[in-house]
Amino acid sequence: MKPSDPRLRALVYQAAALGAALLAAWFLISNTLENLEARNIASGFAFLGREAGFAIGETSLIAYSAADTYLKALAVGVANTFRVALIGIVAATVLGTLIGLARLSRNWLLAKLAAAYVEFVRNVPLLVQLFFWYALITEYLPLSRAALEPLPGVYLTNRGIFLPLPAAHPAHVWMFVALIAGAIAAFFFARWAARRRALAGGAPPVLEVALALVLIPPALAYLAAGAPAAIDVPRLSGFNFSGGMALTPEFAALAGGLVIYTAAFIAEIVRAGVLAVPYGQFEAAYALGLRRRLAMRLVVLPQALRVIVPPLTSQYLNLTKNSSLAVAIGYPDLVSIANTTINQTGQAVEGIAIIMAVYLAISLSISALMNWYNARMALTGR
Amino acid sequence: MATDPVFGRGETLISPISPSFRRQRGNWGLTPWLRANLFSSRLSAVTTLFIVYLLWQALPPLIDWAFLDAVWTAPDSKACRAASGKGACWAFVAEKHRFILFGTYPFEQHWRPALATVLLIALWALSALRACWKWWLALVWAGGLAVIGVLMWGGVFGLGYVENERWGGLILTLILTTFGLAFAFPLAVLLALARRSGMPVLRGLAVGFIELVRGVPLISLLFMASVMLPLFLPSGVAIDKLLRAQIALILFAAAYLAEAVRGGLQAIPPGQYEAADALGLSYWRKTLLIVLPQALRIAIPPLVNSFISFFKDTSLVLIIGLFDLLSTIKVALTEPAWSGFGVEAYLFAAIVYFLFCHAMSRYSQNLERELAKAEAGRRR
16 A cells, blocks of 8 residues: 555544544543542442432432432432423423414414514523522412412412322222223224225224223223222421422422423424425325325324424433433432532542433433434435 | 415414415505404404403513512612512612622722623624624634733733632623633534544544533533543642633533534535545545535534524533522522522523523524525525
């Protein structure tokens, strides 16, 4: 190979880049090891087995006490992150879709209101919004004694939000099982109906039957268990409410802030997706004799979803990553508990590695899922 | 609104085509407009009435709170406490505005960060004018930043020295944003080129860095900068907190900007690369003369969007204890006399951030339209 051969040059460049990267990594790692030794910090994950010694405010998913290990404390943090992220994703999708469609409304007032919402919410940092909601809950909501009651059984106080909940009953498990069974039956019915329509024409009432299959079994299970009607209503005892479902101010502010912020971005994605379908597609679908619902489902939605789903998933990822701002208002998510752990043990490298590993695992698995979906939905070139 | 062959005349509330509320020819006057845009169908009329009812319920108390019953100036918080719950306490902002805007910078020297703030905003405004997109803009920036550095640090021309631990407020937010973007941008271009290059090692390193940074929350990078960076350095070498946070912000911005630049690179027709190769241009001449000028022009709108996100994200430095705009507001609230006025304080923060971000997003929309028009003109 001559010295001017591009292949040789590529090889040299790459070797140099790799060498520089390795050298930098070696420099950082050796410095870190030296510094840790100088500070008498033992590296490694042995500290995870030690007693954490701090209490956590929200442990609704995993039972935890201050006598448990750091490992368990971090598990509570991961569970809390998932809790706020899942609730946030569902609520933000619903709210965002509604606002996105409202921006397309022919009603001037509705469209302008939705546009103003999107414009204001997108242009204010999420952290400011979280602080605002937290301040609103803790400063402007009344004490428990004078709690606001916007709906019967729902109480708003500066100690949190309290909701009534059906009292625990064994029937709930059976209702859940019946719901899953019904959903599976509905799925197979829809597949059978699609195949039948393709073969024989005609339109079996898919939506109605599927809804019945999903809803009737849990209802039957409920009635079979004797229709337990007891509801656990929050009750004022002493200075605070007990019973029902309690949302702490931290959780309410974080979940509410994340939903309101992310919904503004989702609204824009939904709007762009609907507008991306050329109007001729509607007309063509009608010209072929498809009814409005079928035209929507078979022609318009698949094309809109191809535009909507990739940015939507990245918003879901953003919401999950943004839930780490919990540390600023005191909701015990993964980052906030890892931060406490780092402060107590001095194991900074390990603590940050745990945070990054968990978020990377979430991000990479969702991107992998996304790539698979994109490959399936990609337009096949003609 | 024109009659729509499929959806009829406003039977549905949602239109699958972007609704336009402009008046049609021969349809002047308020009544036809109202009928077309607010009462086009029964559903639309119900929606209008419902929204009007909600606004009727919500707006008067809100206006009372924010304006009519609000306390605008007060020497101490007594008047605010008296109006608590009924009227807003803007006196908090009035009383604390010096601290909120300038942090712990020496009080009698506040004109220096104020001048620096104005200068920095002027530099950004100048860069927004397309007529100024010339090579001398780089010189103007270099000169401007030097003047800002002199103003902030001092130590020459009779200005007293102020260490950067005492910088704070709006100027810190602007400095973090400006230097973050200035250093992140070249890094982002290199990362995007590496990611698109044919060399597997370079591509792997770039993909690894970009995906790692984009996969974790910014907070974890900031924690890393504040807790781990001191461990990374040989003993005896120390970097101050501001610089550490700035490094984390630069790496974070670089990963996101790199993806915007990559989008631009991907949008260039392959014929451009082939033509450059056919002319016998070397890689760097091809990149600098043919590829980047086109790719960056295409990438401008997503780049500006990334700039806006980055400006908002600088507020996270509060968590590692730097005194940016949001942080000074939070600290001002910790004074016992003024605690409990968080709603007003954060509303003020929201308005300041909104003004900056809204201006940038308006600008980006206009620019996008202009560039599209220029592109269409060239095609013709």
